[in-house]
Amino acid sequence: MLRGGCLIIAVIALVIAAVGGFFAVGWYGSGPLEEDTPFVVPSGSSLTAIAGQLEEQGAIGSADSFLLRAKLLGSSDPVQAGEFLLPAGASSSAILEMFQTGDVIRRFITIPEGMPSILVHEKLMAESLLTGEVPVPPEGSILPNTYDFERGEARADVVKRMSEAMDKTLAELWEARGSDIAVKTPQEAVILASIVEKETGIASERGMVAGLYSNRVKTGMMLQADPTIIYPITKGKPLGRRIRQSEISAINDYNTYSMVGMPKGPITNPGRESIAAVLNPDKTDAIFMVADGTGGHAFAVTLEQHNANVEKWFALRRQRGEM
Structure with missing residues (x-):
């Protein structure tokens, strides 16, 4: 009788072990996925909902x-x-x-410094992993940077983060502004910074370019920035040709060759460094600049110095066969 009882106990133990082993294998053993598969866990999802999605995608055999x-x-x-x-x-x-505890797949979209909003919009719409329509953001409202996003995220949510980043950055830089600057409001800072952004070919010149344009604003000189001629024509896209004389003399709210002061709004989305440069520009007496052939500029205090720099630039262009 004892032997029979021991046998029953042994059988029960084997059954329990078998069931436990099967239960464990179903948890720790290989699953049915035949290839690496992306899977999105939406924000706020319950484990029950996730399990159902896993079963639908064939990642597990049974949600229950x-x-x-x-x-x-x-x-x-x-x-x-x-x-x-x-x-x-x-x-x-x-x-x-x-x-x-694992790593989430991070996807990125980069907005370069000086990218106008019309091109920001095109870039967002071209990203196939984003969803939904979005209008062209207001010029100067986007902070150029690299942003991560999730597959299926709404474009409007990405734009919101970009705009909030600009608001936060502008507020921080405005608090740290210098005491003798040319702009009176954060919006004016963005406008002038957008010009500095488009006129700066070498990063190290930002402070100097900002100082020059600040001097012009303070003394009531025309800014005469070529990008302000182009903006009303292309909304910031490349012109693709030389500027016409009729466009130089055109009267509108942006052309700083036909008006004193700043345009009515930004002409691009300036980066943090250009905004910082406008709010703490280099101390300089320069009010003129012209390209120097290296990607940068030759700066001048007097018109005589500037004319000499211009002649050097024209001579270099003739040497290159550009004139």
């Missing part, structure tokens, strides 16, 4: 089994929102751990 095993064998840590790359054959255990 996954949830039961997760409850008994998995961690209770919260899952992260974002996009993950599930490797081929990933176990249910590995999938849950990845959602809880």
